[in-house]
Amino acid sequence: MNIGVQKQIPFITLIGPPNSGKTTLFNYISGKNFKTVNYPGATVEYSIAKILKKFNFEANLLDSPGIISLFPESLDEKVSIDAIYNHPKFGSPDVVIITVDASQLSRHLLLVHQMIEAKFNVIIALTMIDMLNKKGLDISIPDLELYIGCKIIKVDGRIGKGVDELLEAVKKDIANPKSNRKTNPILSGHNNQSATLIELFKRIEDIERKVLIPYSLSNNDIDLTAANDKLKSLSNLLNIKSAKQLDPMTLKIDKVILHKYWGLAVFFIIMSTIFTSIFWLASPIMSIIDDAFGFLASHAFSILGNTWYGDFVSNGIITGVGSVLIFVPQILILFLILGILEDTGYLARGAMLIDKPLSKIGLNGRSFVPMLSGFACAIPAMLAARTIPNKKERLLTIFIIPLMSCSARLPVYALLIAFLFPAGKAWLAGIFLTFIYLFSTTTAVVVAALLNKFRSKLFSDKDRSSFILELPSYRKPKFSVVLNNAYHSSKLYFKKAGPIILGFSMILWFLTYFPNTTPKINGSGLSQDKIIQIQKSERLASSYASDLGKFIEPVMRPLGLDWRVGVSLISAFTAREVFVSSLALIFKVTERGQPLQNSIIEAMRKATIEGSGQKLFTTSTIIGLIVFFIFALQCLSTIAVSKKETGGWKIPLIQLFVFTTSAYIFAFLAVNGLKLIGIP
Amino acid sequence: MRSAAELKYGEKGMIDFIDESHPSARRILEVGFTPGQEIQLISKSIFSDPMAYSIRGTLIAIRKSEAECIKIL
Known part of the structure; x- marks a missing residue:
């Protein structure tokens, strides 16, 4: 029966309204080992990951941006919603997992309904059960499954509870030869009307009323369900009321x-x-x-x-x-x-x-x-x-x-x-x-x-402005979880910035060390340390970096600075923090037993503008440098990301030009203004 | 006819309808502000804009102009 087509691994899409615990679940299943990719030609990003090996299930898992409904409000939303239907790289999903906040059933089931109506294979991951339980309520899963018409699993993505069960359900659904694989979801525009939307909400509220059951700590499922069957109809009104109650703690805190x-x-x-x-x-x-x-x-x-x-x-x-x-x-x-x-x-x-x-x-x-x-x-x-x-x-x-x-x-x-x-x-x-x-x-x-004021010239866009935001309890x-996230974010940052900084300090070292590696000096009567010191400055003065620096020296002069600071400023364009290590290198400050910063400052205090004996770093030039750093866009990665996020070179280039020019102008004004009023 | 923007602190109101001429009307419906729902004004930001309402067991902040298209009984 095997037709010889290479076996494709299943493709699962994870969607959900904002604050429904979608990302937490995605992080748990993927172990945060995901790739983020942009949709072709768009600034919208998606994350794709393989399910962790420990779950013993080989499949691609796609995390898409949080959405409220299948009907897009902005261009970006349209891109991410279109991709749920037909992903540019993976096609239609085998199964869609939708995260639904159990305490927000009446709002979150809207998306579920739209998805099922569009003929997706849906499995619901019901989250935040603990929040609902706190209100003394629970959800009858068999009832909800019956009314919605899809498999529902309770999960807690923060501790991984229910995740095994969820993936098992997905696996089973995919393995089931009867279930209709790769259905072609249909873009349904008909329930886009407000009236149908209101109608849909009414239906959902009706379902919510039927599935909410009291929650008791001594939970004995079978007994409870049986006993509650009769009580249910009576207590439903009460249930709904307490379900719609805001968390009292949240209300108290929000008072302030x-x-x-x-x-x-x-x-x-x-x-x-x-x-x-x-x-x-x-x-x-x-x-x-x-x-x-x-x-x-x-x-x-x-x-x-x-x-x-x-x-x-x-x-x-x-x-x-x-x-x-x-x-x-x-x-x-x-x-x-x-x-x-x-x-x-x-x-x-x-x-x-x-x-x-x-x-x-x-x-x-x-x-x-x-x-x-x-x-x-x-x-x-x-x-x-x-x-x-x-x-x-x-x-x-x-x-x-x-x-x-x-x-x-x-x-x-x-x-x-x-x-x-x-x-x-x-x-x-x-x-x-x-x-x-x-x-x-x-x-x-x-x-x-x-x-x-000038936005019409810069950004041509007619999207209306709106602010509708859920304030989670x-x-x-x-x-x-927080520690783990901070660790991963920092790791990501250093993976990106680290090699650039390290690489550049090596390049800079090369430029400051060569070509005149062993300058000849008259060392008679001087101590070994002194000789090394003189050699260093001699080597630097005849280095490639010095050649480069002297080329830009005319630009640095008006700021009261010389080529050495110029070289550091240029190297800071790879990443701002390089400025410090570059000053350290150029002023060759490695001294015995001294912490880095102290020795740099020591060297800076001694530095004079070559040929004049005038102090290089004074109050005014230092403030000028600070002003320069406040404005200047000195970061290659930022420019690259800005290009990617704005979809073109226009905005990053304007940013680079405007910020760097104003950095120079304001630094110039600061330095010379301070000098004018008598601050050296 | 009053709008949700005219509610006082802590005052409750029942949504009558959403003024559909407002460009955000559909999104307001989609987040759960539907006719028949009870809402309560929980807080206003400085300048009374945006405002936060309790609806369907959660808190949602919307701009004043958006609250104005939610008509209450």
Whole structure:
């Protein structure tokens, strides 16, 4: 009977309304080993994964963006819905798993109905049973299966309860020769009318009434069902009422969190706590890492000796790895906090609270999460902007994200601020850093407002603006889940950024070491250390990097800077944090036993503009550099993602040009303005 | 005829119909604001926009302009 066609593995699609636990389930089944791919020609992304080996079921699992109904409201929704019918790569699904929140039955069954009507093979994963049970209710699965006409399995994706059973059901459905494989789902437009929609809701409410049963802790299913059969009809009205009750705890918390005035105050308190805690929590760990790598680098140099490979290992590799790892604490903490906020249900509320102000400048409450993530990294932030249905608002959000002060800028600011303020006045440095964050956020808002004025020229889109967002009930975050997510997000980030930073510091090492590797100097009467020091600066002055730097020196002069900073700024275009390791390399600062940052600052204080004896780093030039970093779009990956997300080169190129030009202009104004009023 | 936007804090109302001339009307229906449902105003953001309603056992925030097309009895 085998026709000789290569056996194709089953294709399963996972869909569900927002907040129905879809992603949690997907993560559990895929073990987070998924690939994210864009639909051809669209900015909509899907995740595809193989089901984990432990489930003993070979199949492709597709996760699609959360949808409320099968009728798209925006272009992006249309793309993801079309792909449920006929995926450009995998075709129609063998089985569709729909996640349905048990406590939201009357809303979530809408999508199920539409899917069954469109003739998909549907299996329901019923989630959040615990929330329903808390209300003293349960769902009679056999009844619900009867009324809906498909298999229903209770699952909890957070702990994996019911997942085996769910996959078993899918397997059985696929193996069943009677079931109609690869039905051709039909795009049904007929129930698109409001009247039919209302009719459908009525039917669903009717079903809900019939399947809700009381929940008791001493659950003895058979007895209970039998005993309740008669009671059911009587208690139904009561059941429905308690099912429609909001979680009382949530109501209490929202009295404060969503208070008309207090709400905003709480919002700002939460936001500022987040940012200060990122610094305070991370800084001790960061200085340990910093010390460790400074120590390693100097020891490697003294062990391997003053040779090219000794220099390569200590300056090229160890300093390079160090400048990657130093971000681990901050990124991890940020992802951790974002995860907690998301898991508790606060993020949606934050979005609601600032929808109005944001809509005034052409953004949307839904821009809030992307903007917030922008403080970690612009790349996940731009991806998060996908949840904004209005195209203009999404593009505008993506446009200003590079202005949000990402974590890669942090080490740069940390270094420059440490230069400005003496070590004893850490609190001043903290205030200054907060000011930088406020300033860059304000800048982003101003830019958005300005662009909003000219938006018709930039983004041609007529999608209407809307804000309809479910505020999920507060839940205690599961820390193992949050930790696991933070770990994976950070890993993803370092996988992306790490090789670039490391690779570039090796290239930079090469450029600063060659071609004049062993300069001849007159070393008579000087100590060995001194000779090495002079050799270093001699080697650098005749290196490739110096050639390159001297070429751009005329551009750096107006900022009061020289070619060495120029080279560092150029290398920072691969990723901003490279600036620090690049300064370290160029000023050749590996000193014995000193932590990296201290030695860089030491070297910076000594540095003079060549030929003039004038100090290179002064208050004004350092502030100029900070201003430059606030504005400049120095990140190749951001440009690449912006191109991908906006569907063309237009917006990333405008971003690159506008942000970098204004960086230069404002830095110039800052440096020369400060000098004018007598600050060196 | 009052709209959901005119509800006071904590006040409940029964949805009569959704004004279909509003571009968001269908999405408002789809998230569960259907005639006959009881809604309750739970909170307003600063500037009274957006507003959050309790509906079908959950909390949904919508803009004031969107709340205005939900007519209540």
